[in-house]
Amino acid sequence: xxxxxxxxxxxxxxxxxxxxxxxxxxxxxxxxxxxxxxxxxxxxxxxxxxxxxxxxxxxxxxxxxxxxxxxxxxxxxxxxxxxxxxxxxxxxxxxxxxxxxxxxxxxxxxxxxxxxxxxxxxxxxxxxxxxxxxxxxxxxxxxxxxxxxxxxxxxxxxxxxxxxxxxxxxxxxxxxxxxxxxxxxxxxxxxxxxxxxxxxxxxxxxxxxxxxxxxxxxxxxxxxxxxxxxxxxxxxxxxxxxxxxxxxxxxxxxxxxxxxxxxxxxxxxxxxxxxxxxxxxxxxxxxxxxxxxxxxxxxxxxxxxxxxxxxxxxxxxxxxxxxxxxxxxxxxxxxxxxxxxxxxxxxxxxxxxxxxxxxxxxxxxxxxxxxxxxxxxxxxxxxxxxxxxxxxxxxxxxxxxxxxxxxxxxxxxxxxxxxxxxxxxxxxxxxxxxxxxxxxxxxxxxxxxxxxxxxxxxxxxxxxxxxxxxxxxxxxxxxxxxxxxxxxxxxxxxxxxxxxxxxxxxxxxxxxxxxxxxxxxxxxxxxxxxxxxxxxxxxxxxxxxxxxxxxxxxxxxxxxxxxxxxxxxxxxxxxxxxxxxxxxxxxxxxxxxxxxxxxxxxxxxxxxxxxxxxxxxxxxxxxxxxxxxxxxxxxxxxxxxxxxxxxxxxxxxxxxxxxxxxxxxxxxxxxxxxxxxxxxxxxxxxxxxxxxxxxxxxxxxxxxxxxxxxxxxxxxxxxxxxxxxxxxxxxxxxxxxxxxxxxx
Amino acid sequence: xxxxxxxxxxxxxxxxxxxxxxxxxxxxxxxxxxxxxxxxxxxxxxxxxxxxxxxxxxxxxxxxxxxxxxxxxxxxxxxxxxxxxxxxxxxxxxxxxxxxxxxxxxxxxxxxxxxxxxxxxxxxxxxxxxxxxxxxxxxxxxxxxxxxxxxxxxxxxxxxxxxxxxxxxxxxxxxxxxxxxxxxxxxxxxxxxxxxxxxxxxxxxxxxxxxxxxxxxxxxxxxxxxxxxxxxxx
Numbered sequence: 001x002x003x004x005x006x007x008x009x010x011x012x013x014x015x016x017x018x019x020x021x022x023x024x025x026x027x028x029x030x031x032x033x034x035x036x037x038x039x040x041x042x043x044x045x046x047x048x049x050x051x052x053x054x055x056x057x058x059x060x061x062x063x064x065x066x067x068x069x070x071x072x073x074x075x076x077x078x079x080x081x082x083x084x085x086x087x088x089x090x091x092x093x094x095x096x097x098x099x100x101x102x103x104x105x106x107x108x109x110x111x112x113x114x115x116x117x118x119x120x121x122x123x124x125x126x127x128x129x130x131x132x133x134x135x136x137x138x139x140x141x142x143x144x145x146x147x148x149x150x151x152x153x154x155x156x157x158x159x160x161x162x163x164x165x166x167x168x169x170x171x172x173x174x175x176x177x178x179x180x181x182x183x184x185x186x187x188x189x190x191x192x193x194x195x196x197x198x199x200x201x202x203x204x205x206x207x208x209x210x211x212x213x214x215x216x217x218x219x220x221x222x223x224x225x226x227x228x229x230x231x232x233x234x235x236x237x238x239x240x241x242x243x244x245x246x247x248x249x250x251x252x253x254x255x256x257x258x259x260x261x262x263x264x265x266x267x268x269x270x271x272x273x274x275x276x277x278x279x280x281x282x283x284x285x286x287x288x289x290x291x292x293x294x295x296x297x298x299x300x301x302x303x304x305x306x307x308x309x310x311x312x313x314x315x316x317x318x319x320x321x322x323x324x325x326x327x328x329x330x331x332x333x334x335x336x337x338x339x340x341x342x343x344x345x346x347x348x349x350x351x352x353x354x355x356x357x358x359x360x361x362x363x364x365x366x367x368x369x370x371x372x373x374x375x376x377x378x379x380x381x382x383x384x385x386x387x388x389x390x391x392x393x394x395x396x397x398x399x400x401x402x403x404x405x406x407x408x409x410x411x412x413x414x415x416x417x418x419x420x421x422x423x424x425x426x427x428x429x430x431x432x433x434x435x436x437x438x439x440x441x442x443x444x445x446x447x448x449x450x451x452x453x454x455x456x457x458x459x460x461x462x463x464x465x466x467x468x469x470x471x472x473x474x475x476x477x478x479x480x481x482x483x484x485x486x487x488x489x490x491x492x493x494x495x496x497x498x499x500x501x502x503x504x505x506x507x508x509x510x511x512x513x514x515x516x517x518x519x520x521x522x523x524x525x526x527x528x529x530x531x532x533x534x535x536x537x538x539x540x541x542x543x544x545x546x547x548x549x550x551x552x553x554x555x556x557x558x559x560x561x562x563x564x565x566x567x568x569x570x571x572x573x574x575x576x577x578x579x580x581x582x583x584x585x586x587x588x589x590x591x592x593x594x595x596x597x598x599x600x601x602x603x604x605x606x607x608x609x610x611x612x613x614x615x616x617x618x619x620x621x622x623x624x625x626x627x628x629x630x631x632x633x634x635x636x637x638x639x640x641x642x643x644x645x646x647x648x649x650x651x652x653x654x655x656x657x658x659x660x661x662x663x664x665x666x667x668x669x670x671x672x673x674x675x676x677x678x679x680x681x682x683x684x685x686x687x688x689x690x691x692x693x694x695x696x697x698x699x700x701x702x703x704x705x706x707x708x709x710x711x712x713x714x715x716x717x718x719x720x721x722x723x724x725x726x727x728x729x730x731x732x733x734x735x736x737x738x739x740x741x742x743x744x
Numbered sequence: 745x746x747x748x749x750x751x752x753x754x755x756x757x758x759x760x761x762x763x764x765x766x767x768x769x770x771x772x773x774x775x776x777x778x779x780x781x782x783x784x785x786x787x788x789x790x791x792x793x794x795x796x797x798x799x800x801x802x803x804x805x806x807x808x809x810x811x812x813x814x815x816x817x818x819x820x821x822x823x824x825x826x827x828x829x830x831x832x833x834x835x836x837x838x839x840x841x842x843x844x845x846x847x848x849x850x851x852x853x854x855x856x857x858x859x860x861x862x863x864x865x866x867x868x869x870x871x872x873x874x875x876x877x878x879x880x881x882x883x884x885x886x887x888x889x890x891x892x893x894x895x896x897x898x899x900x901x902x903x904x905x906x907x908x909x910x911x912x913x914x915x916x917x918x919x920x921x922x923x924x925x926x927x928x929x930x931x932x933x934x935x936x937x938x939x940x941x942x943x944x945x946x947x948x949x950x951x952x953x954x955x956x957x958x959x960x961x962x963x964x965x966x967x968x969x970x971x972x973x974x975x976x977x978x
Contacts, residue, residue, distance in 0.1 A: 155855050159885070160796045162758030247756050247799030339755055427855045429885045431950045432794075434762040448955070450765075564955065 013037060017044035023376055030370045038356070039364045041308035042371060045274035046281065049539055052375035055505035056537040059518045063532040064525050069494045070533055071192065077121040077270055078188075079533020080195060081495045083559045087449055088192045089456050090124035093132075093185040093499045093555045095538035099242070100182040104149025108182050109157035109244040113316050115186040116163060117270035120253055121319065123196035123260040124188030127433060128447050129158050131168035131184050132460045132499070132553045136177025138416060138736040143172075146180045148737065153244075154184070155427040160246035161253070164436055165428035166445035166458070171417040173464055173601075178543045183499040185555045187458055189449065194260060201266025201322045203289050207280065207346040208331055211252045212317040214276070215301030217242045219312055248317040248340070255338040256319060264331050267322030277311045277371070279320040280346060281354055284368035291368060293346040295358040307358040322348070382511035392469060394602040396594035397586050401667045406718040408597050408667060410728055413645055415596045418638045419732030420649075437563050441650070443488040443634050448563050455563035457491035462501075462553030463637070465590040466605035471513040471550040473605045475520030478554035480613045480675060481636055483528050487617035488634045488678055490566045490624025491558030496525060498535035498554045503547035505539045513550035521552060527610035528617070530556060565624050567680075569633035570650030574708040576630050577687050578657060580640065581616060582677030583700050586668055592638045593671035606675045612699070613676045619697035620678065628683060628690045635677040641670035641714075643679045644704075645725050648712055654722045656713040657705035666717050681707060746773040747972030750787035752817070754779040754808055758795035759830065759949060766949035767791070770965040772972065779811040789826035789972035790817055792833030794885075794947060804832065804847065804888050805839035814840055826971035827941040828964075831886055834933070834943030843934045843943045844901055845893035851926025855887040859958065860924055862909040862932045862946055863916045875967075879916040880909070880960030882946035884924060884932075889945040891927035891934075898928060908933040908942055940971060 014024040017040060027035050027043050035043065049055060065073040071088055072080035078092035096111025112129060119126045131154050136143040147170075158165045163186070259265050267287075269279045276298070284291040295310045305313075321342075323331050328344055335342035354371065356364040367374075401408060412418060425440035437455055438446035444459035461482035467474025483493040498521060503510040525532055541548040560566055571578075588594050589603025623629045631651065635643045640659065648655055659669040682690045694701045705715070713719035749772045753760045760776070767774040775787050779797075784790055797808035808814070814836075821827050821842050829837040837843045850856060859881060866876030893901060901907060910930040913919045923930045925945075933944030948961030 152854070156887075159855055159887070160756070160758075160799070162795065245799070247796060247801070250756055250758070250796070426857055429758075429855070429857050431857065431883055431885060431947070432758050432762070434765055434950060434953070434956065437956060 014040055014044070017041060018048065019044050023047060026376060030374065031366055038307045038311065039366060041312055042277045042364060045277050045312045046371045047375040051274050051278060053537055054376045055378050055380050055539060056514065057377050058379055059515050062518065063522045065531050065533065067529065067531040070531050072533065074532065074534045077118040079495065079497055080122060081533065081557060082192065083454065083456060085452065085454060086192050088190050088195055089557055090119050090122045090188040090190060091185065091497055091555065091557050092118050092534050093183055093497045093553065094536040095181070095183050095499050095501060097180060097182045097501065097538055097541055100150050100180050101178060104146045105153035106243050108150040108153035110242045110316055111182055111184045112154055112157040113244045113246065113249050114272045115184045116161065116249060117272065117319060119186045119188035120256050121268045121270045122190065123194050123268065124190035125257055126163045126186050126188045126253065127435060128187040128445060128458060129163050129165040129184065130445065130458060130460050130555065131165060132462060133168065133170045134176045134181035134464065134551065135172055136174055137172055140177060143177055144737060150180060150182055151424050151427055157244055157246045159429040161249045162432050164430045164432050166430050166436055166439050166447065168460055170421055170424055171464065173549065175546050175548050177546060179541050179546060179548050181501045181541065181548060181551060183553050185460055185497065187447070187456065187557065196260055196265055196268050202287050203348050203350045204325065205266050205348045206323050206325050206328050206344050207283065207291070207348065208321045208323050208328060208342050209298060209345045210255065210319045210321055210335055210342045211340055212245065212248050212315055213299040213301045213341065214310055214313050214315045216305065216309055216313060217315055219309055219314065242314050242316050244316050251338045251340055252317055252319060255335050255340050258334050259321065259331060262334070264323065264327045265321055266324060269320045271318040271320060273314065275311065275313045281368045281371040283320060283322060284348060284354060285372035287348065290349045290351040290353040291346055292349055292355045293357070295356060297343050297345045299341050299343055307356065307363045311356065380505055380511045381508045382515055383508045384512050385509035391602050392604050394600065396588040396591065396598050396600060396603050397668065399598055403597065405666055406720065408593070409641055409670070409720070411596050412592055412638050412671065413642060413725060414728040414732045415592060416732055416736060418592055418642055420729045421733065422730060423733035423737060437566065438489060438568070443569055444485045444491065446489055446560060446563060446566055453562045453564060455560040457486045457489050457558040457560055458555065459485035460553055460555045461485065462551050464549030464551040465595065465601050467513070467517060467550035467552060468601060469590045469603065470605050471516035472520040473608060474550060475517035475552045476524040476608050477605065477675060478552045479521055479524035479528065479530065480608055480610065482554045482556040483530055483617060484613065484634050486556050486558035487620040488567065488632045490621065491560045492621055493528060493530050493556050493558040493617060495533050496530050496554050496556050497533055498552060500535065500537045501541055501548055501551040501553065502539050503542040517550055517552040521554065524610060528614055565627055567624055567629050567632040569631060569647050571647050571653040571655065571681060571707040572630045572651055574653065576681035576684065576707040578655060578704045578707060579680050579682065580677060580702045580704055581680060581694065581699050583674065584640065584662060584664060584669055584672050584677065585674045586664060587672045587674045588668065591671060591673045606673050608675050615697045616676050616678065616699055619694060619699050622693055623690065626689065626693070628686045628693065630681045630683045632678055632680045635679060637673065639671045639673050645712060645729065647679060648722055649726055649729055653707050654709040654711045654713065655705060655707050656709070656715055658715040659704065745976055746771060747788040747969055747976060748773045748775055748786065749972060750775045750777040750784040750790045752777045752779060752790065752792055752813055754795065754797035754811060756796040756799050757793050759947065760793040760795065763791050763793045763830065763949045766952045766961065766965065769952050770969060772969050777813065779813050781813050782816060784816045784820065788975045789968060790820050792817065792829040792836050794831035794833065797832055797836065805836035808836045809840045818842065821936065821941045824938055824940045825975050826968050828968050829943040830947055830949065831945055834945055835888065837941065837943040842941050843936060844897050844906070845891055845934070847888050848890050848892055849888050850890050856924055857883065857885040858924060859883045860946065861912050861914050861922065863912040863918065864909050864963065865907045866905065878963055879912065880963055881958035882948055882951040882960040884946050886945055889925045889927065891931040893928060901934065904937055906934050906937065907931055908935045909944060
């Protein structure tokens, strides 16, 4: 049985492959002739939004990407920063939302597999995974099915492949019904002298395809799935979702690292979106050479595959190595030891032509750069949505508290986006590799560099409500919040990666939000000295009349010089002085409180003083260095009330605080989401030193009260039992998922 | 002299490097071994580590039992040398019949990664070093850790004192509420009648370094390494 290109209809082939008439003309122009069907399929894949970044490229160029800490910036499979002492940290974030919407388990699993191979392609050992996820409300059975499936898929792949899943976030909003946002971030470590730079090795080198055989899975993944809006018939796209095999990936990691260690690689590239077409054309284009590819040498899962299928298949667990001709046998031996096939499928050559043979015939011929680098770039029209002004004017702060403070506290603490995510992270192996100093549930995950006291801290963050109300601030807050998380455990934030989740870029309001978010990210990164080392853009996250909020998700890595001095969020002992760093303002726009209690996403998100944010990070770093604090916990969604409850629950210890010193209404003091705030307790006897250091850094501090007892006591307002707070926080997700029914 | 401990790497093993590091930290001499090896390089003891050997396709441990190295592991078990199977290693030991029973999908059907408590059970004649009644805090991380056995087998297990550890409350009481995966009789670990083969679902190798968390794994490695030392002197 052979599969053919989509059946003949009125539409010409290029339109059915999601190329516009103008794009088709551009291809004819580049070739100097009409493309054949195989060539057209290759261009359609490489010029898809997913591969070419045609709508986003112009905006992304404005981001800051340089700094002394950056070893490899955007343009490679992943970014790299210097952790010092000859150790490099390789990291990247990507989205796999579209496949997950169609088939949650495999969609999420293969997302994990793909991001791991991006890290591997620089020669680094993957050491940590983080998964920022967004779903629709769990009252809906379909959303529960997607949530359960994605979490199980992330878990199954990460657990089997042997890379710990140490963090991420889970949030819920109606716009994610049927549009789950599934982002995956991977962090790897390598010696700075072990990094594989994929620009070495030119003409004459052999391309060796390593790992799984090539099948018909995932054909059209980048063009059919990732670069289109999902319709009601999205389930019919299920064959476009790849199927993961973490066992093969596990072997692929070990084999590739052994090849790198033995110096057998001139280059290494992941096969992801657009499969062989992308890996081969990029390998040649980056080196400015041509390439000859023989499809008959590609190990196939089934006979009779057409050239376009072999070229665009997105079968998982494959890597393309660039190898000196004399080393091909040695590469085969290493792969053989790990039970993997290694096939010489092509050869780099002079000139810039990419030549593809199949069954002895030349089936495609074009310049490699035309495919990989000369795709269209669009300056798409952009304008803010007219209704935004009205939504922003509707400030939740104008509305009185409709319930008692105590009720509001319980509602917010038990809201699915706030409540404990134990139900999720207990399904992930967070311990394998034996380097997890701080795992899930912490402000940032901390992974030590084995054999040293140094560690890398990682956190992800993104707030769709802020992005919806003010995409500029949404982007900037994403950076500030993730960097603050990293600073809160005592690390120095170094650089960011991101995943920008948006709707259809052909809609001017989506494009406007995208541009604003990128501008916000850029400003925050410049102010906090955390350059952008890479990332991913995910457009077309809409279905029916529902569009995801503009959701820029940011991943920050930082370095800790001595992990024994890191700071944890839990209250550690009785009688410690609790301080609030930063200042609370009347800021309820886009807050958890407004959504949960008032049922509205409106107003303006909190302001952001990036200068103060930077000072706060330096203060936290100094506190860790001098060992002044017994705990530290970032304030974010849910404000001070939630941060206090979380520190209390994590430490198993109550508190008594007074929050009424600042002239704000109690509910504002408790639930305002003003940025640049952190809740800390000082080490006994170090209060004076701490207050002094805070003053030097010009960060306002407020003494809130003391730790101790078994109640959460908000003096003269209300108090609740710690055990009740635990039940509310820990019980929320299990309760919502307990009537989980799996519906396809 | 440090006892030599071989840690077998199967394709798909994940916690092999963690086991090697734990042995080093606990005063042993770790030796990496390979699933294709036919001998264990004169190691004094052997560990089958956690992970997903051969992808755990078909059934956990079902393919691993046929690995060439397993003949050597069987010899070790019969000669009375210490053999420790952790998680996937425990599943493999059950699959090859060195330990009774089997491990099936967790009661809740989900993978569980969690720090839990186990209480060790009194020493058998053959392993006097394994002290009973200790409460150890160790992590589990598995999707298939529910221990099951036939009624007759279970009677024999209890009668012969083969239970090495049971899931328990932090205070050591055996309580169904602290049974994370539905294991029969709260069983978390088993030994063979000679007492030299120990299989356990919790991961002692992830509970030895105080920088990373509680150190309930020390008791397990103390027993294991002292058994290995006895072999040197035997």
